[in-house]
Amino acid sequence: MIKNLLGIKGWAFAGKFSLQRYAYILQRITGLGIILYLLMHLYVTGFKIKGQEAWNSIMQTVHHPILHFFEFLLFICVIYHALNGFRLILAEFGIGIGKPGRQVYPYTTSVDRQKGFFFFLMFLVLIIVLVGAADFYLLPK
Amino acid sequence: MKESKLWSLHIFSGAILLILLGIHMVIMHFDKILNLGDSLAWKSVLSRMQSTSHTVIYLLLLLFAVYHGLYGVRSLIFELNLSKKGRSVVSFIVVVVGLVALIYGGYAIIAGHMAKLS
Numbered sequence: 001m002i003k004n005l006l007g008i009k010g011w012a013f014a015g016k017f018s019l020q021r022y023a024y025i026l027q028r029i030t031g032l033g034i035i036l037y038l039l040m041h042l043y044v045t046g047f048k049i050k051g052q053e054a055w056n057s058i059m060q061t062v063h064h065p066i067l068h069f070f071e072f073l074l075f076i077c078v079i080y081h082a083l084n085g086f087r088l089i090l091a092e093f094g095i096g097i098g099k100p101g102r103q104v105y106p107y108t109t110s111v112d113r114q115k116g117f118f119f120f121l122m123f124l125v126l127i128i129v130l131v132g133a134a135d136f137y138l139l140p141k
Numbered sequence: 142m143k144e145s146k147l148w149s150l151h152i153f154s155g156a157i158l159l160i161l162l163g164i165h166m167v168i169m170h171f172d173k174i175l176n177l178g179d180s181l182a183w184k185s186v187l188s189r190m191q192s193t194s195h196t197v198i199y200l201l202l203l204l205f206a207v208y209h210g211l212y213g214v215r216s217l218i219f220e221l222n223l224s225k226k227g228r229s230v231v232s233f234i235v236v237v238v239g240l241v242a243l244i245y246g247g248y249a250i251i252a253g254h255m256a257k258l259s
Protein backbone atom coordinates (compact mmCIF):
# COMPACT_ATOMS: atom_id res chain seq x y z
CA MET A 1 0.00 0.00 0.00
CA ILE A 2 1.32 3.44 -0.92
CA LYS A 3 1.53 5.78 2.02
CA ASN A 4 -0.53 8.93 1.69
CA LEU A 5 1.77 11.40 3.42
CA LEU A 6 -0.52 14.35 2.84
CA GLY A 7 -3.44 13.04 4.90
CA ILE A 8 -6.77 14.69 4.09
CA LYS A 9 -5.04 17.15 1.78
CA GLY A 10 -3.89 14.15 -0.25
CA TRP A 11 -7.49 13.39 -1.15
CA ALA A 12 -8.15 16.62 -2.95
CA PHE A 13 -4.83 18.20 -3.84
CA ALA A 14 -3.46 16.91 -7.10
CA GLY A 15 -0.68 19.48 -7.34
CA LYS A 16 1.27 19.39 -10.53
CA PHE A 17 -0.15 16.01 -11.44
CA SER A 18 -1.95 15.52 -14.68
CA LEU A 19 -5.50 15.65 -15.86
CA GLN A 20 -5.80 11.98 -14.87
CA ARG A 21 -5.42 12.85 -11.24
CA TYR A 22 -8.18 15.44 -11.35
CA ALA A 23 -10.41 13.06 -13.31
CA TYR A 24 -9.83 10.53 -10.53
CA ILE A 25 -10.67 13.02 -7.76
CA LEU A 26 -13.95 13.68 -9.57
CA GLN A 27 -14.45 9.91 -9.86
CA ARG A 28 -14.29 9.69 -6.08
CA ILE A 29 -16.49 12.70 -5.35
CA THR A 30 -19.16 11.46 -7.74
CA GLY A 31 -18.86 7.92 -6.36
CA LEU A 32 -19.36 9.19 -2.80
CA GLY A 33 -22.37 11.22 -3.90
CA ILE A 34 -23.89 8.17 -5.58
CA ILE A 35 -23.47 5.83 -2.61
CA LEU A 36 -24.99 8.42 -0.24
CA TYR A 37 -27.89 8.85 -2.64
CA LEU A 38 -28.31 5.08 -2.96
CA LEU A 39 -28.95 4.71 0.78
CA MET A 40 -31.65 7.43 0.74
CA HIS A 41 -32.98 6.05 -2.53
CA LEU A 42 -33.59 2.61 -0.99
CA TYR A 43 -35.55 4.22 1.82
CA VAL A 44 -37.72 6.39 -0.47
CA THR A 45 -38.47 3.75 -3.10
CA GLY A 46 -39.16 1.19 -0.36
CA PHE A 47 -42.53 2.90 0.07
CA LYS A 48 -43.74 1.14 -3.05
CA ILE A 49 -44.43 -2.06 -1.14
CA LYS A 50 -47.11 -0.27 0.92
CA GLY A 51 -49.24 0.42 -2.13
CA GLN A 52 -50.38 3.29 -4.29
CA GLU A 53 -51.32 5.74 -1.53
CA ALA A 54 -48.03 5.45 0.34
CA TRP A 55 -46.17 5.76 -2.96
CA ASN A 56 -48.03 8.87 -4.07
CA SER A 57 -47.55 10.49 -0.70
CA ILE A 58 -43.77 9.95 -0.58
CA MET A 59 -43.54 11.13 -4.20
CA GLN A 60 -45.37 14.29 -3.17
CA THR A 61 -42.92 14.80 -0.29
CA VAL A 62 -39.85 14.55 -2.52
CA HIS A 63 -41.48 16.55 -5.29
CA HIS A 64 -39.61 19.78 -4.68
CA PRO A 65 -37.67 21.97 -7.16
CA ILE A 66 -34.48 21.88 -5.08
CA LEU A 67 -34.61 18.12 -4.61
CA HIS A 68 -35.37 17.76 -8.30
CA PHE A 69 -32.28 19.83 -9.10
CA PHE A 70 -30.14 17.67 -6.79
CA GLU A 71 -31.49 14.66 -8.59
CA PHE A 72 -30.36 16.17 -11.87
CA LEU A 73 -26.89 16.87 -10.40
CA LEU A 74 -26.76 13.26 -9.32
CA PHE A 75 -27.70 12.17 -12.81
CA ILE A 76 -24.68 14.12 -14.10
CA CYS A 77 -22.51 12.45 -11.44
CA VAL A 78 -23.69 9.00 -12.52
CA ILE A 79 -23.00 9.64 -16.21
CA TYR A 80 -19.53 11.03 -15.49
CA HIS A 81 -18.69 8.24 -13.04
CA ALA A 82 -19.91 5.54 -15.42
CA LEU A 83 -18.04 6.74 -18.50
CA ASN A 84 -14.85 7.76 -16.71
CA GLY A 85 -15.07 4.48 -14.77
CA PHE A 86 -15.31 2.62 -18.08
CA ARG A 87 -12.03 4.28 -19.13
CA LEU A 88 -10.41 3.38 -15.80
CA ILE A 89 -11.47 -0.25 -16.17
CA LEU A 90 -9.95 -0.39 -19.66
CA ALA A 91 -6.75 1.11 -18.21
CA GLU A 92 -6.67 -1.51 -15.44
CA PHE A 93 -6.59 -4.14 -18.16
CA GLY A 94 -3.89 -2.25 -20.03
CA ILE A 95 -6.21 -1.38 -22.91
CA GLY A 96 -5.48 1.85 -24.74
CA ILE A 97 -2.40 2.80 -22.77
CA GLY A 98 0.22 1.45 -25.16
CA LYS A 99 2.75 -1.34 -24.80
CA PRO A 100 5.32 -1.26 -22.03
CA GLY A 101 8.75 -0.22 -23.25
CA ARG A 102 12.10 1.16 -22.20
CA GLN A 103 11.90 4.67 -20.77
CA VAL A 104 13.84 7.17 -22.84
CA TYR A 105 14.10 10.85 -22.04
CA PRO A 106 11.78 12.79 -22.31
CA TYR A 107 9.76 10.36 -20.23
CA THR A 108 6.14 9.83 -21.08
CA THR A 109 3.43 8.40 -18.89
CA SER A 110 1.24 5.69 -20.29
CA VAL A 111 -1.95 7.10 -18.80
CA ASP A 112 -1.66 10.23 -20.91
CA ARG A 113 -2.23 8.05 -23.95
CA GLN A 114 -5.86 7.93 -22.97
CA LYS A 115 -6.16 11.71 -23.15
CA GLY A 116 -7.95 11.73 -26.51
CA PHE A 117 -10.24 8.96 -25.36
CA PHE A 118 -10.92 10.90 -22.15
CA PHE A 119 -12.01 13.98 -24.10
CA PHE A 120 -14.14 11.83 -26.37
CA LEU A 121 -15.86 10.32 -23.32
CA MET A 122 -16.37 13.77 -21.78
CA PHE A 123 -18.02 14.83 -25.03
CA LEU A 124 -20.34 11.82 -24.70
CA VAL A 125 -21.07 12.82 -21.09
CA LEU A 126 -22.05 16.27 -22.33
CA ILE A 127 -24.41 14.87 -24.97
CA ILE A 128 -26.07 12.43 -22.56
CA VAL A 129 -26.41 15.16 -19.92
CA LEU A 130 -28.03 17.50 -22.47
CA VAL A 131 -30.52 14.82 -23.50
CA GLY A 132 -31.12 14.16 -19.80
CA ALA A 133 -31.64 17.88 -19.15
CA ALA A 134 -34.32 17.95 -21.84
CA ASP A 135 -36.02 15.00 -20.19
CA PHE A 136 -35.68 16.47 -16.68
CA TYR A 137 -36.77 19.99 -17.48
CA LEU A 138 -38.15 20.62 -20.95
CA LEU A 139 -40.48 17.86 -21.93
CA PRO A 140 -43.98 17.69 -20.45
CA LYS A 141 -44.96 14.58 -18.50
CA MET B 142 -10.46 -12.39 1.50
CA LYS B 143 -7.27 -10.98 0.05
CA GLU B 144 -7.30 -7.24 -0.58
CA SER B 145 -6.43 -7.77 -4.25
CA LYS B 146 -9.47 -10.06 -4.65
CA LEU B 147 -11.75 -7.46 -3.06
CA TRP B 148 -10.34 -4.81 -5.38
CA SER B 149 -10.84 -7.04 -8.45
CA LEU B 150 -14.45 -7.45 -7.38
CA HIS B 151 -14.74 -3.66 -7.18
CA ILE B 152 -13.59 -3.38 -10.80
CA PHE B 153 -15.77 -6.30 -11.89
CA SER B 154 -18.83 -4.81 -10.18
CA GLY B 155 -18.08 -1.50 -11.93
CA ALA B 156 -18.26 -3.26 -15.32
CA ILE B 157 -21.57 -4.94 -14.42
CA LEU B 158 -22.97 -1.66 -13.09
CA LEU B 159 -22.17 0.02 -16.38
CA ILE B 160 -24.83 -2.21 -17.97
CA LEU B 161 -27.35 -2.42 -15.10
CA LEU B 162 -27.20 1.23 -14.08
CA GLY B 163 -27.28 2.15 -17.78
CA ILE B 164 -30.60 0.31 -18.13
CA HIS B 165 -31.89 1.93 -14.93
CA MET B 166 -30.92 5.45 -16.10
CA VAL B 167 -32.55 5.01 -19.52
CA ILE B 168 -35.81 3.74 -18.01
CA MET B 169 -35.97 6.39 -15.30
CA HIS B 170 -34.55 9.44 -17.03
CA PHE B 171 -35.15 8.99 -20.74
CA ASP B 172 -38.77 7.99 -20.21
CA LYS B 173 -40.24 11.09 -21.85
CA ILE B 174 -37.83 11.19 -24.77
CA LEU B 175 -38.37 7.50 -25.52
CA ASN B 176 -42.09 7.83 -24.85
CA LEU B 177 -42.15 5.12 -22.18
CA GLY B 178 -44.77 6.90 -20.10
CA ASP B 179 -44.07 8.64 -16.76
CA SER B 180 -41.64 6.24 -15.06
CA LEU B 181 -42.59 7.44 -11.57
CA ALA B 182 -46.35 7.07 -11.97
CA TRP B 183 -47.80 4.31 -9.78
CA LYS B 184 -48.92 2.39 -12.88
CA SER B 185 -45.30 2.14 -14.12
CA VAL B 186 -43.92 1.39 -10.66
CA LEU B 187 -46.43 -1.43 -10.24
CA SER B 188 -45.73 -2.97 -13.62
CA ARG B 189 -41.97 -2.98 -12.93
CA MET B 190 -42.58 -4.49 -9.50
CA GLN B 191 -44.65 -7.30 -10.98
CA SER B 192 -42.27 -8.05 -13.81
CA THR B 193 -39.82 -10.84 -13.05
CA SER B 194 -37.09 -9.47 -15.30
CA HIS B 195 -37.22 -6.10 -13.54
CA THR B 196 -37.13 -7.78 -10.16
CA VAL B 197 -34.00 -9.69 -11.16
CA ILE B 198 -32.36 -6.54 -12.53
CA TYR B 199 -33.11 -4.65 -9.32
CA LEU B 200 -31.69 -7.41 -7.14
CA LEU B 201 -28.46 -7.53 -9.14
CA LEU B 202 -28.24 -3.74 -9.25
CA LEU B 203 -28.66 -3.61 -5.47
CA LEU B 204 -26.01 -6.26 -4.84
CA PHE B 205 -23.35 -4.80 -7.14
CA ALA B 206 -24.01 -1.14 -6.28
CA VAL B 207 -23.87 -1.74 -2.53
CA TYR B 208 -20.64 -3.72 -2.82
CA HIS B 209 -18.99 -1.33 -5.29
CA GLY B 210 -20.05 1.81 -3.45
CA LEU B 211 -19.13 0.68 0.04
CA TYR B 212 -15.81 -0.85 -1.03
CA GLY B 213 -15.06 2.52 -2.63
CA VAL B 214 -15.87 4.39 0.59
CA ARG B 215 -13.68 1.98 2.54
CA SER B 216 -10.74 2.52 0.14
CA LEU B 217 -11.09 6.27 0.54
CA ILE B 218 -11.03 6.07 4.33
CA PHE B 219 -8.12 3.61 4.30
CA GLU B 220 -6.01 6.24 2.58
CA LEU B 221 -5.78 8.15 5.83
CA ASN B 222 -3.09 5.78 7.15
CA LEU B 223 -5.29 4.24 9.81
CA SER B 224 -3.91 1.86 12.39
CA LYS B 225 -4.68 -1.81 12.01
CA LYS B 226 -7.39 -1.50 14.63
CA GLY B 227 -8.82 1.58 12.88
CA ARG B 228 -9.05 -0.39 9.67
CA SER B 229 -10.90 -3.23 11.32
CA VAL B 230 -13.39 -0.81 12.82
CA VAL B 231 -13.97 0.87 9.45
CA SER B 232 -14.36 -2.50 7.71
CA PHE B 233 -16.82 -3.60 10.36
CA ILE B 234 -18.96 -0.48 9.99
CA VAL B 235 -18.90 -0.80 6.20
CA VAL B 236 -20.02 -4.43 6.39
CA VAL B 237 -22.86 -3.57 8.79
CA VAL B 238 -24.10 -0.70 6.59
CA GLY B 239 -23.85 -3.00 3.56
CA LEU B 240 -25.82 -5.77 5.22
CA VAL B 241 -28.55 -3.39 6.34
CA ALA B 242 -28.81 -1.95 2.81
CA LEU B 243 -28.88 -5.42 1.23
CA ILE B 244 -31.42 -6.82 3.66
CA TYR B 245 -33.75 -3.83 3.55
CA GLY B 246 -33.37 -3.34 -0.21
CA GLY B 247 -33.70 -7.06 -0.92
CA TYR B 248 -36.78 -7.22 1.27
CA ALA B 249 -38.41 -4.27 -0.53
CA ILE B 250 -37.68 -5.76 -3.95
CA ILE B 251 -38.89 -9.27 -3.15
CA ALA B 252 -41.86 -8.23 -1.00
CA GLY B 253 -42.89 -5.80 -3.73
CA HIS B 254 -42.75 -8.57 -6.31
CA MET B 255 -44.81 -10.98 -4.19
CA ALA B 256 -47.36 -8.45 -2.92
CA LYS B 257 -50.82 -8.46 -4.45
CA LEU B 258 -51.05 -4.74 -5.10
CA SER B 259 -53.08 -2.95 -7.70
Ligand code: HEM
Pocket residue numbers: 027028030031032034035038078081082083084085086088089151152155156158159160162163206207209210211212213214216217
Ligand atom coordinates in the same frame (compact mmCIF):
# COMPACT_ATOMS: atom_id res chain seq x y z
C1 HEM C 1 -22.06 3.01 -13.68
C2 HEM C 1 -21.17 2.10 -13.54
C3 HEM C 1 -19.93 2.29 -12.70
C4 HEM C 1 -18.66 2.13 -13.14
C5 HEM C 1 -18.22 1.73 -14.56
C6 HEM C 1 -17.78 2.40 -12.02
C7 HEM C 1 -16.40 2.28 -12.07
C8 HEM C 1 -15.54 2.71 -11.07
C9 HEM C 1 -14.10 2.66 -11.14
C10 HEM C 1 -13.30 2.08 -12.30
C11 HEM C 1 -13.61 3.20 -10.00
C12 HEM C 1 -12.13 3.38 -9.62
C13 HEM C 1 -11.60 2.14 -8.97
C14 HEM C 1 -10.12 2.17 -8.80
O1 HEM C 1 -9.41 2.40 -9.80
O2 HEM C 1 -9.64 1.91 -7.68
C15 HEM C 1 -14.74 3.59 -9.19
C16 HEM C 1 -14.66 4.19 -7.95
C17 HEM C 1 -15.72 4.42 -7.11
N1 HEM C 1 -17.05 4.11 -7.37
FE1 HEM C 1 -17.78 3.43 -9.13
N2 HEM C 1 -18.52 2.73 -10.92
C18 HEM C 1 -19.86 2.68 -11.28
C19 HEM C 1 -20.95 2.92 -10.45
C20 HEM C 1 -20.86 3.28 -9.11
C21 HEM C 1 -21.99 3.33 -8.18
C22 HEM C 1 -23.44 3.00 -8.54
C23 HEM C 1 -21.47 3.73 -6.97
C24 HEM C 1 -22.19 3.93 -5.65
C25 HEM C 1 -23.15 3.19 -5.23
C26 HEM C 1 -20.05 3.91 -7.12
C27 HEM C 1 -19.17 4.30 -6.12
C28 HEM C 1 -17.81 4.45 -6.25
C29 HEM C 1 -16.92 5.00 -5.24
C30 HEM C 1 -17.34 5.51 -3.85
C31 HEM C 1 -15.61 4.99 -5.78
C32 HEM C 1 -14.32 5.52 -5.14
C33 HEM C 1 -13.34 4.44 -4.84
C34 HEM C 1 -11.90 4.92 -4.76
O3 HEM C 1 -11.59 5.99 -5.22
O4 HEM C 1 -11.09 4.14 -4.28
N3 HEM C 1 -19.71 3.62 -8.44
N4 HEM C 1 -15.92 3.28 -9.86
